[in-house]
Amino acid sequence: MRVELRNITKRFGPVVANKGVNLTIEPGQVLGLLGENGAGKSTLMNVLCGLYSPNEGEIQIDGQSVRFAGPGEAIRAGIGMVHQHFMLVPVFTVAENVILGIEPVGRFDHLDLTTARSEVSRLSAEYGLAVDPDAIIETLPVGIQQRVEIIKVLFREADVLILDEPTAVLTPQEVDEFFQIVRSLCEAGKAIVFITHKLNEILDISDRIAVIRRGEIVGTGDPKKLARPDLAEMMVGHPVDFDVARAPFVPGDVILGIQDLTVLRDDGAVAVDDISFQVRSGEVVGIAGVQGNGQSALIEALAGLRRVVSGQVRFDGTDITQASPRERHRLGIAHIPEDRQRAGLIGTFTVAENMVLDSYYAPPYSAGTSIDWGRVHTDAAAVAEQYDVRTPSVHTSAAHLSGGNQQKLVVARELSRDTRFVIAGQPTRGLDVGSIAFIHERLMAARDEGDGLLIVSSELDEIMALSDRILVMFKGRIVAEYAPHDAPVDKGDIGLAMAGARV
Amino acid sequence: MSDMTDHATKGRLLGRSKVEDLVIVPLFALVAALILGAVVMVATGVDLATIGRSYVALLQGSVGSVNAISETLTAALPLVLAGLGLALGFRAGLFNIGAEGQVVMGGLAAVVAGVALGDLPAVIALPGAILAGAVTGAFYAGIAGWLRAATGAHEVISTIMLNLISYRLLDYLLRTPLIQKEGRADPISKSVPEVAELPRLLTFLDPNLRLHAGIFLTLAMVALAYWLLFRSKLGFEFRASGENAVAARFAGMNASLTIVLAMAIAGALAGIAGANQTLGVLGRATPGFSAGIGFDAIAVALLGRSHPVGVLFAGVLFGALEAGGRQMQVDAGVSIDLIGIIQSLIIVFIAAPLLVKALFPWGFRRDQTKEGGS
Known part of the structure; x- marks a missing residue:
């Protein structure tokens, strides 16, 4: 036919x-x-x-x-x-x-x-x-x-x-x-x-x-x-540069330390099963794995959104296992959620409102009980410009932006302040080539400024392009670890580890 | 850059469709409800002349004279106040059915406080009585909020149950010596002393005009609700939680606190609505004094699209229907229940904008802009 x-x-x-x-x-x-x-x-x-x-x-x-x-x-x-x-x-x-x-x-x-x-x-x-x-x-x-x-x-x-x-x-x-x-x-x-x-x-x-x-x-x-x-x-519509430009790997001190962490799913099943690892300043740790192997629960636990059953999370030496999301935000932990539509943005809110979704409560955006919308609008316009969020104005609803611009909005909100650590879940899922390149560039800029980064992605190519160290998660555990700067990593090996093969 | 112009056009069209949503749809809903109301009258054997007479009476009774306008506004005030509270709750994603119970508890508390403060000057007694109504309403609604936040008990269920409890609690309390009017055997409260009354405003024109100072209170609350919702941090949290609770939580907002506060503020406004009735209109509390205000207010909040200014207009419309309905009954002998039917039909039509657009196609832009798929 x-x-x-x-x-x-x-x-x-x-x-x-x-x-x-x-x-x-x-x-x-x-x-x-x-x-x-x-x-x-x-x-x-x-x-x-x-x-x-x-x-x-x-x-x-x-x-x-x-x-x-x-x-x-x-x-x-x-x-x-x-x-x-x-x-x-x-x-x-x-x-x-x-x-x-x-x-x-x-x-x-x-x-x-x-x-x-x-x-x-x-x-x-x-x-x-x-x-x-x-x-x-x-x-x-x-x-x-x-x-x-x-x-x-x-x-x-x-x-x-x-x-x-x-x-x-x-x-x-x-x-x-x-x-x-x-x-x-x-x-x-x-x-x-x-x-x-x-x-x-x-x-x-x-x-x-x-x-x-x-x-x-x-x-x-x-x-x-x-x-x-x-x-x-x-x-x-224009030439694309595929390589992610990266400065040499200069790891600093350990900024995030995870010790024997266990986290449950909503239904009570074990999602993250007693795992430990560390992230250093200036280091990108990429978590590879097929979706549904505990990566989401790990991210949520690190962002303070999911209760930790046992184990400890230390940030720059302090125990933050029980800290609220806002406390973590104040410490300089940025979180780019996996699901921008559901968790990263409020579609009916304007670009400006979304830009201050997690920082509206403190100066310079608010003093006392009310929000200084004038200040919010000026800053949001500047940040939107800086992060290439293409929108007719900051008063446009986020739902009217394209997927790439929505994600750039989330990235702008999270990275445009002083950050020390970035948690990014599927940062470029479903985006166009141009937006992917832009977001990668921004994430690498955060690394080069000395932030620690933890990136979860089901796109193995993305993990391989960005990471200084790669961890593979399978059924809630870390089953393999690779350090691409020490030895070249074979994509097929990682793929096997992702499928649960013993490595 | 054609990208940008696309967006700009979209933005303008959206402005237009907002006007349609907020103004044209309710207007046509009213017209459609009135027409269907006439059909109901025909179906129940009312002749055409009487139908004509009843709609004239509806108009006269609502806006046809100073007295009519005074009655319209008097009826509108508690609806606007309770409606504002419900609107705030809706914005925060809480479907609070409990305004009725909060009106009851707030109204009763205002009477009790008014009586207790009866020896003090009005500048203390009146605000004190209103505040008592607000606090009691807030507390009563806060129970449902706390249950939701702490245990996940759905507010629709818990507020309905709290309504039922409030009726019986009122019956009981009205017979307790502290509250019951001296020398009466029936459940009726002591009268509100003059210092705690919301003074009538138009008695210089005609001593029977019932419009009272509650109108200032109501307008102040409309402004306050607007500020709270669109200018304050708390309102931002309410709206964020209501629009997308997951994103609000991810952004570090405290969901439990938001729920409890939104319910409490909604309850405070409903409590003020109750105080407005007992201190401004009735002068005492009696069984059933809430007269379904808390339920009508749900319709008012929905009709007003949970926007403070919208609630104000919707409340006035419902007040007009109530005042005009009474006139309709007197002049044309048509049952006041018909007003209930018309009010309900308005809500049905509002809830079904597509139906309204189908009935009055010439009132709307023809080419419906849908969001294009990717």
Whole structure:
């Protein structure tokens, strides 16, 4: 099945999300769709899978013009989407999730699971997915859950699969396995649209690449003939420098000391299991690991947001195990939360309000009981400028900024004061290349000024680019440690450690 | 730079949609409610002439004379006061259903304090009585706040229960010797001495005009609530916690303290609303003197979009409906319950802006700007 997008334009009010897009999706091929966040990738794919109807242009399937009134019609036409955020019922089995919405029922409304189970097994075998139809979703690792999403789409007999940022949740090994699956789908004649902003992956997997910027296709090409810098330039619109500039590693005294730290998850399970490590001034310690191995709980415990069950956290010699978040803030500990939307920002608040979210309570922003908004606005404008937060004014709601600008706002708030230690969780997740480079630069500047940094990221490349020392977390423990400045580190080794292999 | 112009346009359109939200939607909601109210009257066998007469009476009774305006404002004051408290709570993410109980406790405490301070000059007795109402209301609401902060007990449940307790507590206290009027067997409090009364303001025009000094108190509270919400540190914490409790906690704000303070301040305002009634209108406390003010105030706070100025206007509207409704009953013989129906319909329409926009499409910008996906 060959799908053609012809001259698609999609507007939201005055905002043009896609402008005159032409794209052909060929059976048996992987089309890599590359673009920064906010470039219009998702909108385009939502047009294709029937969630939005385009203002102009048309979709053709095998030369026939089609119109989808909703996702249901697109699925019936053979176009299925695997969303970045899985849409699975955690307490249901694989087979139950697969038939959700199209439940085959027999007499007396009896649910017929038998056919679904055998069909899941068949699809699983055919494409090498290795999924047990009777497994409960919440017991499965994310990588397998993703395959369930793929089975869902295959079960609905899709010929075109749209994969939206599919590798975001996977370990390097899982990514390799995932690529195997994508290739076997291609061999079976399926057409794949692979959406990503990661250059390496798109070069690895695609048969053809289309780059989208500001809603328009700015280039298409053959991955064998394209180089990384060219693609990046196409995507961003200007040349990109990939290397993180770093001064020589000059570690100072120990600033943060963690001793036998144990922290629980909300449900009482052990999240951080008796770990100890130290961070020195002027040192970046990177925590690598697949999401969900205790990194979030570790960060929250260090920021004073999660109770420490046992063990001790010392900052510059003082015991801060029981200190409140505000006390830690006063000591010069900055915290860039993992989830900027949920924890880093208040979307309905203005840029200025967000800029003082953790410093509003003291001079110069307030004296006595009231806040000096005049001062807040002037300072916020200056800091926004300094940190390249692109906003029409400081009175704009944070929710109206792009992801990159939102994150730069959080980074600006946290780093624009006198800091001594920086805790950063997924500091560049989902951001565009330009914002990533900017944020990396700022983090390295903090290091070079003598701050200690603890960076948690599920992007191994990011950990490797920034860290002076790398710790790998698996099931709440530190299972491996690397010092790149002593000896070169092999990415594959770290990947194995992330997956729990003994090193 | 086209990026920037996009944002600028967006900003302006947002301004427009704010106006729609705050002014046009409520206005059309009122119109729609009045129309549907007429339909209800037709359905219950009221003839068209009477319907016409009742709406004329509604207008006359609310704004048609000095007396009407005085009645409208008198009815509006406690609604605005209690509504302000609820609005603060809503902003802090607390759905406080307990204004009714706080009005009861505050109103009663004001009477008790007023009686106790009856021998002192008015400059002490009156503020003392109001303060007693505020403190008692704050304490009563603070219970629910503390339960929420310390144990996680949801404030909707605990405040509803505290309302029920307050009614029975009132019945009981009104029969205790300290409070009950001498020589009476029924539950009724001693009368508020003159020094503790909120003086009537328009008696020079007509001794029957009931508008009292509570209006100054109310306007002062509107200003105070505005300052608190948008200028003070505490208000910043309230709004942050209400909009995104996780981010507020991550920014170092103390969630428990915020909850207790927001509830206490809401209770203080509801307590002042109760004091406003007992000291300004009723002159004593009787069973059921709160007359559902605390519940109507929820509607007022919602209609006013939890904004102090919005609450002021919404309270006046509800006061007008109440005063006009009484006139409607007298002139046209239409049940006052119809006013309850119209008030409820307004809220339903406010809560369903899309419905209002569908009913009056020409009142709104056609091209709806949705946030574009990435």
